[in-house]
Amino acid sequence: MNISIIGAGSWGTALAQVLLDNQHNVLIYDIDQQVVNEINTLHTNNTKLPNILLPESLVATTNLKELCDFSDIMLVSVPTKVMRVTLKSLNEYLSKPIILINTSKGIEPDTFKLVSEIAKEEIKDGYLKGFVALTGPSHAEEVILRLPTLITSASENIEHAKFIQSLFSNQSYFRVYTLTDLRGAELGGALKNIYAVAAGMIEGLGYGDNAKAALISRALVEMKRLAIAKGASDETLNGLTGLGDLVVTTTSHHSRNFQAGLKLAAGKDLEEAISSIPMVVEGARTALSAYIEAHRLDIRVPLIDAVYSVIYEKTPVEKAVEAMMGRTLKDEFN
Numbered sequence: 001m002n003i004s005i006i007g008a009g010s011w012g013t014a015l016a017q018v019l020l021d022n023q024h025n026v027l028i029y030d031i032d033q034q035v036v037n038e039i040n041t042l043h044t045n046n047t048k049l050p051n052i053l054l055p056e057s058l059v060a061t062t063n064l065k066e067l068c069d070f071s072d073i074m075l076v077s078v079p080t081k082v083m084r085v086t087l088k089s090l091n092e093y094l095s096k097p098i099i100l101i102n103t104s105k106g107i108e109p110d111t112f113k114l115v116s117e118i119a120k121e122e123i124k125d126g127y128l129k130g131f132v133a134l135t136g137p138s139h140a141e142e143v144i145l146r147l148p149t150l151i152t153s154a155s156e157n158i159e160h161a162k163f164i165q166s167l168f169s170n171q172s173y174f175r176v177y178t179l180t181d182l183r184g185a186e187l188g189g190a191l192k193n194i195y196a197v198a199a200g201m202i203e204g205l206g207y208g209d210n211a212k213a214a215l216i217s218r219a220l221v222e223m224k225r226l227a228i229a230k231g232a233s234d235e236t237l238n239g240l241t242g243l244g245d246l247v248v249t250t251t252s253h254h255s256r257n258f259q260a261g262l263k264l265a266a267g268k269d270l271e272e273a274i275s276s277i278p279m280v281v282e283g284a285r286t287a288l289s290a291y292i293e294a295h296r297l298d299i300r301v302p303l304i305d306a307v308y309s310v311i312y313e314k315t316p317v318e319k320a321v322e323a324m325m326g327r328t329l330k331d332e333f334n
């Protein structure tokens with residue numbers, strides 16, 4: 001099959017290789033002409049995936065019309081802050097309805113809208129045939145090395161979820177499950193990035209394994225409170241797109257959200273922390289969305305509060321931890 005990919009970042013490029021390994025044809029689009037030239041001529045994407053030689057069959061373009069003509073199956077992997085404008089820009093060139101596969105993990109701050117909701121608003125009427133979130137514990141740096149990875153194809157339409165499962169699954173390193181709880185998958189994938197920032201902060205302060213384990217288990221409780229209130233199922237949050245993604249991102253130095261947390265703990269402000277990381281850091285923006293929504297709904301989210309106060313109120317990380325530790329004593333689950 002032909003598949004169009006929007007965003008030749010680390011994740012879009014790694015997923016392109018999975019599709020090529022599975023004998024599909026891929027055209028990948030990026031706004032960055034240099035990245036496109038590098039993929040086409042040197043078969044590398046060194047800023048995003050250093051020291052990796054990409055398949056020569058991977059073709060890149062900056063031409064959106066060419067991308068839209070190539071396939072009606074489109075995968076999008078761009079920072080969520082440019083999601084609206086990116087999806088809107090397709091309308092001029094779409095000549096048939098598309099199945100959109102989203103792999104970006106974030107929530108719009110002012111509206112708390114998920115990418116599935118943004119897509120419904122931005123893709124012109126009658127041209128969004130289906131929406132699938134492909135999400136779960138998956139670092140591009142490992143997928144590009146073809147290391148075993150399990151993720152989830154989530155869609156309200158089970159036939160679409162199964163179709164995308166069949167495109168991406170292979171017997172050697174990429175196994176895809178299906179799920180119909182699309183909201184749960186999108187919420188889990190986005191919220192876990194906030195806790196990755198917190199995990200980096202903890203590491204940066206030199207805290208030990210006790211603190212890391214505490215962070216993961218309390219993050220899951222907190223993430224469930226907010227996600228279930230927003231329509232997710234409890235089961236989804238215990239699965240690959242919730243706990244699975246939370247564990248991988250809070251324990252791995254591959255996570256750029258974790259890296260941002262490390263820099264915040266070292267006293268850098270958000271701009272400094274982010275500017276030294278060559279890939280998108282979604283957790284900071286999602287912390288803002290989640291903070292606003294949790295407080296609007298009166299949901300207790302002390303970890304999100306702490307990350308928010310470090311990033312947006314410039315509270316020193318130690319002070320934010322002190323504030324959490326000093327809270328009124330409580331029952332574990334109530």
Ligand SMILES: NC(=O)c1ccc[n+]([C@@H]2O[C@H](COP(=O)([O-])OP(=O)(O)OC[C@H]3O[C@@H](n4cnc5c(N)ncnc54)[C@H](O)[C@@H]3O)[C@@H](O)[C@H]2O)c1
Nearest residue numbers: 007008009010011030031032077103104105139140279280
């Ligand atoms: N990297 C991973 O391991 C991984 C895994 C799962 C999900 N994700 C999610 O995927 C999304 C992308 O992550 P990434 O790591 O690939 O980011 P990245 O920073 O490596 O790449 C983003 C790419 O998007 C391109 N871009 C920006 N605006 C664009 C536009 N308007 N049109 C087309 N391209 C545009 C940039 O030029 C860049 O090449 C994020 O939401 C991230 O959370 C990443």
